[in-house]
Amino acid sequence: MCSTFAKGLAAVGLACLLVVGLAALPAAEDPPRFSAWSEPVNLGAWPNGPNGPLSEWFQFTSKDGLSLYFTADFEELDNWDIYVSQRASVEDPWGPPQKLGPEINTPYIEGGPSISADGHSLYFASNRPGGFGSTDIYVSRRHNKRDNFGWQTPQNLGSGVNTTYNEASPEIFEDDEGTGMTTLYFESNRPEGPGPYDDIYGCGNDIWASTLQPDETFGPAVLVEELNTKSRDMMPSIRRDGLEIFFTSNRPGGLGARDLWVSTRPSTSDPWSKPVNLGPPVNQPGREEGPSLSWDGTELYFCAIRSDSGGYLDLYVSTRTKMTGRDKQ
Numbered sequence: 433m434c435s436t437f438a439k440g441l442a443a444v445g446l447a448c449l450l451v452v453g454l455a456a457l458p459a460a461e462d463p464p465r466f467s468a469w470s471e472p473v474n475l476g477a478w479p480n481g482p483n484g485p486l487s488e489w490f491q492f493t494s495k496d497g498l499s500l501y502f503t504a505d506f507e508e509l510d511n512w513d514i515y516v517s518q519r520a521s522v523e524d525p526w527g528p529p530q531k532l533g534p535e536i537n538t539p540y541i542e543g544g545p546s547i548s549a550d551g552h553s554l555y556f557a558s559n560r561p562g563g564f565g566s567t568d569i570y571v572s573r574r575h576n577k578r579d580n581f582g583w584q585t586p587q588n589l590g591s592g593v594n595t596t597y598n599e600a601s602p603e604i605f606e607d608d609e610g611t612g613m614t615t616l617y618f619e620s621n622r623p624e625g626p627g628p629y630d631d632i633y634g635c636g637n638d639i640w641a642s643t644l645q646p647d648e649t650f651g652p653a654v655l656v657e658e659l660n661t662k663s664r665d666m667m668p669s670i671r672r673d674g675l676e677i678f679f680t681s682n683r684p685g686g687l688g689a690r691d692l693w694v695s696t697r698p699s700t701s702d703p704w705s706k707p708v709n710l711g712p713p714v715n716q717p718g719r720e721e722g723p724s725l726s727w728d729g730t731e732l733y734f735c736a737i738r739s740d741s742g743g744y745l746d747l748y749v750s751t752r753t754k755m756t757g758r759d760k761q
Contacts, residue, residue, distance in 0.1 A: 464673075465755045469732060471713045472748040474740050475500075475517075479528040482517040487745040489735035490544040490601065490667070495551060495727045497522040499580055502747060503543035504529065512543040514556060516580045535583050536572060546603045546724075549672070551577030555616070556586075557600035563588055565596035569618060589616070592650040593642045597622040601667045601722075607674050610700035614644035617656070617677070619666035625655055626662050637666040639679060658704040659695060669723045674700040678723035678732065681707070691715040692723050692734060714750050721745075730754060 477483050484506045491502035500517045506529070507513070514536055515529040536542060540560040547554055552574055557567045570586035593599060593616060602618045618640055621627065625638030638660040642653040659665055663683035670677045675697055682690045692714055695704040709715060716738065724733040730752055735745040 464729065466729065467753040467755060469710065469714050469750040469752050472734075472736070472750040474738075474742075475526055475747045475749060477742045480525070482515070482526050482529045483742050483746045484529070486743045487735075488515075488743070488747045489722045489745050491722065491733050491735070491747055492546045492603075492724050493726050493731070493733060494547055495549060497726060497731075500526055500733075500747075501545040501547065501554075502529075503545070506531075511539075512541045513537040514542050514545050518580065530580075532583065533581055535585055541567065544601045544667075548604050549606050553604070554583055554586075555589075555602040555604060557598075557602065558586070564591065564594040566598040567600050568594040569599045569602045569616075589642075589650055592645075592652050593618065595620065595622050598637075599640075603669055605670045605672075605674055607700045610674060616642045616644070616650055617668040617670060618642075618653075619668065620653070626660055627664055637664045639665050639668050656704065659707060664690075667722045669725050671725055671729050672727055676725075676729070677704060678710075678725060679707075680721040680723065685709055687712070687715045688717045689719045690721045692720050692732075719745075728754070 475481050475483055482488055482500060482502060484504055486505045488502050488504045491500060493500050498519055502515055503512050504515050505511050514532045516532060517526040517529050519526050531537060538558070538560050540558060542556055542558045544557045545554060554572045555569060557569050559567045569589045571589060572583040572586040574582040574584060576582050588594060597620055599618055599620045602616055604614065604616050606614045619637045620640050621637045627638050639656045640653040641656050642650040645651050659679060661681070661683045663681055665679060665681045665683070667680040668677055669679070676694060678692055678694050680690050681693050686709055692710045693707040694710055695707040697704050714720060714732065718737050720734055720736045722735045732750045734748055736748055737745055
């Protein structure tokens, strides 16, 4: 269509108008660029920080950076619940963890919390009764986005997302400035993925995506082909502009048992690039997993087993700086 239009202009001697018109179009905004990741810092031991005597993982920070939701088995090994730590400002340390109420936590497993951009929806995984089997993904809503304990009765996301296998690690991406679509990224060990079977976890976990439909239900999930291998690929976390995604994998080429990997794309309509290992100082020879990116993309939270871990898995954060125009040159 564009070439036909140009020929028409040339035919009447007005081809120069096309050049002028194109020059007048606003330039596309460059995607943000960042410095390298800093040395990770342990978030501190409770009661003055979120890390307890056992394990903490599957964390997520609120849009304002003042609430840190995470999974822990503080009370009993393998009895996962969702907790929240709060802080007065982004310069302050995280406060002691507080367990979410019985609307969210049950005698069954609850974990992998993430919150929508508007702060009103909490997504998480649970194996509570009434689901499709194993762990399913649920959503709970609240009226006041600043009330960390105002969550209402969760609803199962339905058969577009959930199966008789495990679904976990949900994260919602709302592409308001691109495709206009809302997509739920998550992990599943359903057998349609490339991950192989193992005796402990069943089928190897893979990363899937489901799109919100006009009727407010999530459609049939599809495999995110570019991110998955025959290894375990899981725990996705996407930057708010949709151009960068972090996840956990034990694929070959890592530094330890599990590492953090990253993939990018030029636009939300493009496929993801070949994933790259984050390398040191984030990844070490031990185990790093469960990445979660802050709203502005400058903080990367994850869990790891390191020399300064107080329990089994502790929560850590690494930071980077958004580069200015002068820095990018």
